[in-house]
Amino acid sequence: MSYWYPENRPKRQFAAVFDINKCIACQTCTLACKTTWTSGKGQEYMLWNNVETKPYGFYPLAWDVKLLNMLGAQVWRGDEYSGRTIFEAAPAGERVVGWRPEDRDYAYPNVGEDDCAGRVDRGAIMQSPHWSWFFYLARICNHCTYPACLASCPRAATYKRQEDGIVLLDQGRCRGYRECTKACPYKKVFYNPMTGTSEKCIACFPKIEQGLQPQCFVNCIGKIRLAGWISTADKAQADNPIDYLVHIKKVALPLFPQFGLEPNVYYIPPVHAPAVFLRQMFGPRAEAAIRTYRAATEDLDLAGLLGLFGSTDRVVPHWARKDDWVLAADDNGKEILRVPLREPVYVREAFDAKYQVARVNCP
Amino acid sequence: MHRTAVCVLFAALLAAPAGCRKPVAAVYAPSVFVVPAAIPDDPLDEAWDAAPVHVATLLTQDMVEPRSMSLTTEKVRVCALTDGREIAFRLQWADGTNDDRAVPARFADACAVQLPAKVEPSLPAPQMGEPGRPVEIVYWNAAWQATVDGRGDTIRDLYPNASVDHYPFEARSLESGSPEQIEMAARYAPARALNNAMAGPRTTPVQDLTAEGPGTLSPRPAAGSTGRGRRTADGWAVVIRRKLPQGFSAQNETQVAFAVWEGGHQEVGARKMRTAWIPLAVQEKP
Numbered sequence: 335m336s337y338w339y340p341e342n343r344p345k346r347q348f349a350a351v352f353d354i355n356k357c358i359a360c361q362t363c364t365l366a367c368k369t370t371w372t373s374g375k376g377q378e379y380m381l382w383n384n385v386e387t388k389p390y391g392f393y394p395l396a397w398d399v400k401l402l403n404m405l406g407a408q409v410w411r412g413d414e415y416s417g418r419t420i421f422e423a424a425p426a427g428e429r430v431v432g433w434r435p436e437d438r439d440y441a442y443p444n445v446g447e448d449d450c451a452g453r454v455d456r457g458a459i460m461q462s463p464h465w466s467w468f469f470y471l472a473r474i475c476n477h478c479t480y481p482a483c484l485a486s487c488p489r490a491a492t493y494k495r496q497e498d499g500i501v502l503l504d505q506g507r508c509r510g511y512r513e514c515t516k517a518c519p520y521k522k523v524f525y526n527p528m529t530g531t532s533e534k535c536i537a538c539f540p541k542i543e544q545g546l547q548p549q550c551f552v553n554c555i556g557k558i559r560l561a562g563w564i565s566t567a568d569k570a571q572a573d574n575p576i577d578y579l580v581h582i583k584k585v586a587l588p589l590f591p592q593f594g595l596e597p598n599v600y601y602i603p604p605v606h607a608p609a610v611f612l613r614q615m616f617g618p619r620a621e622a623a624i625r626t627y628r629a630a631t632e633d634l635d636l637a638g639l640l641g642l643f644g645s646t647d648r649v650v651p652h653w654a655r656k657d658d659w660v661l662a663a664d665d666n667g668k669e670i671l672r673v674p675l676r677e678p679v680y681v682r683e684a685f686d687a688k689y690q691v692a693r694v695n696c697p
Numbered sequence: 698m699h700r701t702a703v704c705v706l707f708a709a710l711l712a713a714p715a716g717c718r719k720p721v722a723a724v725y726a727p728s729v730f731v732v733p734a735a736i737p738d739d740p741l742d743e744a745w746d747a748a749p750v751h752v753a754t755l756l757t758q759d760m761v762e763p764r765s766m767s768l769t770t771e772k773v774r775v776c777a778l779t780d781g782r783e784i785a786f787r788l789q790w791a792d793g794t795n796d797d798r799a800v801p802a803r804f805a806d807a808c809a810v811q812l813p814a815k816v817e818p819s820l821p822a823p824q825m826g827e828p829g830r831p832v833e834i835v836y837w838n839a840a841w842q843a844t845v846d847g848r849g850d851t852i853r854d855l856y857p858n859a860s861v862d863h864y865p866f867e868a869r870s871l872e873s874g875s876p877e878q879i880e881m882a883a884r885y886a887p888a889r890a891l892n893n894a895m896a897g898p899r900t901t902p903v904q905d906l907t908a909e910g911p912g913t914l915s916p917r918p919a920a921g922s923t924g925r926g927r928r929t930a931d932g933w934a935v936v937i938r939r940k941l942p943q944g945f946s947a948q949n950e951t952q953v954a955f956a957v958w959e960g961g962h963q964e965v966g967a968r969k970m971r972t973a974w975i976p977l978a979v980q981e982k983p
Contacts, residue, residue: 373865374885375852379801427764434963436802488763488967489912506891509914511966513763515801525801527855529888530895 335594336421338429338485347499348477348537349564349576349598350551351586353643355605355627356558359385359447359470366553367474371536376528379440382535383550385472389611390446393473394439397521398590402614404431408592410618419594420482420519430482434516462606469604472558474550475522475535476589476597477501483534486517499598500537508532519593545649545664557644563651564598575639575653575662576600583636585626587616602627638675645673726751728976729786729953731777736785740927740934745787748776749980753955755970760824761911763967769959770970773808779979784945785938786810788955792932796960797839797848800855804960805840808926810937811954812977814907816944823954823974825908834906834914835922835937839960842902842926850899902926903937911967947979 367383384393392398401420402408408417423431452466477494481501484492491507492514494500503514503523508531514523515532523534538548546552547561562576570581579586579600586600603612603620605628612620630636638660639653645662648670652663655675662670685692726749737744753773757765774789788808796806813821814831821830844850852859866882867873883889888896894904894916905920926935945951952974958964 374882375864377885378852378859378861427759427762427766429762434802437800440801486763488761489914505887506893508888508893508895509966510799510895512801512804513966526888527800528850528852528897529886529893530799530897531888531893533887 335419335480337480337594338421342494343479343566344494344496344499346497347479347564347598348542348561349499349580349600350474350559350561351576351579351600351602351643352472353558353602353640354469354471355602356556356643357385357470357472358556359387360555361385362553362555363472363550363559366549367535370538370549372533374526374528376526377524377533379437380524380526380533381443382522382524383472383474384443385470386443387447387449387468388471388607388615389451389468390449391468391471392445393443394435394521395442395445396439397435398519398615400433401431401519401593402590404433405592408614410592413618415592415594415617417592419592420517421480421485421594429513430486430517432482432486432516432519434512435521463608464606467604467607469607471601472550473520473522473589474548474599475501475537476520476595476599477535477537478598479596480594482517482519482593482595483514483523486513487511488513495539498537498539498542500539500542501534502536502539503532503534505529505531505533519590519595520597542649546647547649551644552647554644560643561649563649573652573654575642575650578635578639578653583626583633584619585623585636587619587623590615591617634675641673641675646671725749728978729753729775729777730978730980731779731784732980733781734778736778736780736783736936736938738923738925738936738938740787740789740925740936741929745776745778748778748787751775751975753972753975755955755957755972758824758956758967758969758971761967765964765968765970768970769962769964770957773955773957773972775955777977779941782941783938784941785936786953786955787934787936788957789929789934790932790957792959792961794959794961795839795928797843798855799838799840799960802963804958804963804965805838806933806960807836807838807958807965808933808935808937809834809836809956810939811956812939812942813951816942816949816951820952820974822910824971825911825913828909831907831909833917833920833939833942834908835920835924835939836904836906837902837924837926837935837937838904839902839926839933841899844897844899845902850897905939945977945979947981950976950978953977 363383372380386393420431450466450468454466477500491504510530512525523532525532551559551561564576567581570577586602588597603616603623605624609621635655638655641660650662651665654661658675659672661672729751730749732748755770770790777786799805811832811834814833821827826832848854871878903922903924905917905922906914907917908914922939924937954972954974956969956971958969
C-alpha cells in the first residue's frame with residue numbers, strides 16, 4: 335500500500351470500538367461534542383460527531399457512495415484487499431483521490447433518518463437478516479494511521495501526535511486551502527469560513543491526556559463506545575480491551591478498510607443487515623464478526639468485556655474477567671472499576687399489596 | 698541587460714504608447730518597468746497610464762502536488778510605479794466570475810507579487826524560493842477585499858438567511874467586550890486566538906508573506922504592504938503596494954514573479970497560475 339509519507343507509527347495509538355447494535359441514534363453524542371467544541375462562529379454546520387442512518391443517511395450528503403463510485407471496483411482476495419486505495423487511485427498531480435462537499439451537502443444531517451431499505455409489505459414477518467433494514471452509524475474522526483488529511487496538506491499543517499496518535503490540525507499554521515476537506519474520505523475535516531481555517535475532531539485530547547474518555551463516549555446513552563489504545567496485530571495483548579476485540583476476537587472492524595487509511599475507530603457490525611452491504615462497509619470479515627458477536631452469550635470473556643462499555647469515564651488500557659466480575663485497570667495495573675458479568679435480576683410482583691396498586695414496567 | 702531593456706522599452710513607447718487603460722497596443726514592454734511617479738491607490742486611476750504594460754504569460758503550477766493541470770488564466774497585465782519609497786504593481790486579468798466568498802467549497806479570486814528577499818544577481822527558485830534563499834510575497838484576496846469594502850465579517854454576511862440560536866460567548870450574563878467575554882470568544886475561534894492572519898478580523902485585503910520553498914509560506918510581520926482590488930468589466934484590477942526592495946535601483950535590477958488564482962476553478966494554495974521570474978527595471982527618463 336502506498337502513502338505520501340513513510341510509515342511512522344506513534345508510540346501509542348488512540349482507538350475505539352463502537353457497537354452498532356446498541357446505538358439508538360439519540361444524538362446525545364452529537365450534542366455532547368457540539369456543545370463542547372463547535373459552538374463558535376463559522377462552526378454552525380459542523381458535526382465532528384454525527385450519527386446517520388444507513389443505507390440512506392449521510393453527513394455530508396453521499397459522502398461514502400460518492401467516493402466508492404470514484405474509487406471504482408474494490409477487489410478483495412480473501413482477507414487481503416487487492417484493489418486500489420484512495421492514495422493509489424490519486425489522479426496525476428494529486429496526492430489523494432477525493433471530493434469536496436458543497437454547502438448543500440452539509441445542509442441535511444438527518445437525511446434518510448430511519449428510512450429502511452426495501453418495503454415492508456403486508457404479511458411480512460421478522461427474519462434475520464431483516465428483509466427491510468437500517469442501522470445507525472455513529473461517526474467521529476478515525477485518527478487514522480495513514481491520514482489522508484495529513485497526506486494532502488501541502489504545508490504540513492496537519493500532524494499526528496507521537497504520544498497518542500491523535501490527528502490534529504494546527505490552527506496557527508492552516509491557511510484554509512481545504513485539501514484536507516477534499517481528501518478525507520470520511521469527511522471529518524470542516525472549513526470554518528469565519529476563521530479561514532479548517533477544523534476537525536480532536537478526540538477530546540485534553541481529556542485523553544488525563545486518562546479520560548472523550549465527551550461523545552461518556553455521554554453515550556446506549557453505552558456503545560469504548561476508548562483505549564490499539565497495538566499492531568502482531569503485538570496484540572489479550573488484556574488490552576481494544577486489542578482483544580479487534581485483533582483477538584476480530585469482532586470489531588474498520589470502516590471502509592479499502593480506502594487504505596487504517597482507521598482507528600472499529601465497529602461491531604449490525605447483526606440484522608445484509609452481508610453484502612456489510613462486506614462493502616467493513617470488509618470481508620463482517621459475517622464472521624457477527625457470528626462471534628452472536629456467540630457472546632456463550633463466551634463469558636467477550637460478554638464481560640462488552641459490559642465495560644459505558645461503565646466508566648476513564649480510558650481502559652487493561653481488563654480481565656475474574657469469575658463473575660469484569661475488572662478494568664489503568665496503565666499501572668491499578669483497578670479502575672469492576673462490573674458484574676451479569677446484572678442481577680429482580681422480580682417484583684405485578685401487584686403491590688402494601689399500596690394496593692398495580693406496578694408498571696417503567697422507572 | 699538593463700540598457701538593452703531600456704532601449705527596447707523606448708522603441709515600444711515610440712511605436713505605440715502602452716497605457717494601462719488604453720486600447721491594447723501592439724507592443725508591450727518585455728520586462729516590468731517601474732516608472733517614478735506618485736502611486737494612486739485606485740487600480741483604475743489614470744495615473745497608471747504613465748507606466749508601460751508588461752503582459753506576463755501565466756503557467757500552470759505543475760511542479761509540486763497538488764498541481765494545476767489545466768491553464769485557466771492565460772495572461773496578467775502588469776504595470777509598476779514607484780515613489781522612491783514604495784513600489785506598486787497594478788495587475789489586471791480576465792476573469793468571468795466574481796468569486797469573493799470563501800465558504801466550504803468556494804474559493805476567492807486572488808493574486809500575488811513575489812520578489813527575492815535580496816537584490817542580487819543570483820535568484821532563488823521562482824517557485825516560492827528555496828531553503829536559505831527566501832522570497833517575499835504580497836498576497837491579495839477578493840474575499841478580504843469584499844470585507845474591507847464593507848460587506849462585513851459575520852456568518853450572516855456570507856449566508857444572509859442564516860439563523861443562529863445562540864453563541865455561548867454572547868450570553869446575556871457576559872458583558873459584551875469585557876475581558877471575560879473576549880477570552881471566552883477566543884476559545885471558540887482557536888485560529889484567531891493564535892493570531893493566525895487568516896482568521897481576521899479583516900482590515901486589509903493583503904498579507905505580507907515569506908517562503909523558502911513550497912509549503913513554507915509564513916507571515917512577514919510589520920512589512921506594511923497595502924492593496925486594493927476592483928472588479929472591472931472583464932475581470933480584476935488590483936494594486937499591490939509594498940516597500941521598495943532594499944538595494945533596488947536603476948543600476949541594480951531584480952526580478953519579480955506573479956501568481957493568479959481563479960476561485961471559480963477551485964484554485965487555492967499551490968493550485969494556481971504563476972509566472973517565471975521577470976526582469977524588474979527602473980524606467981529611466983530619456
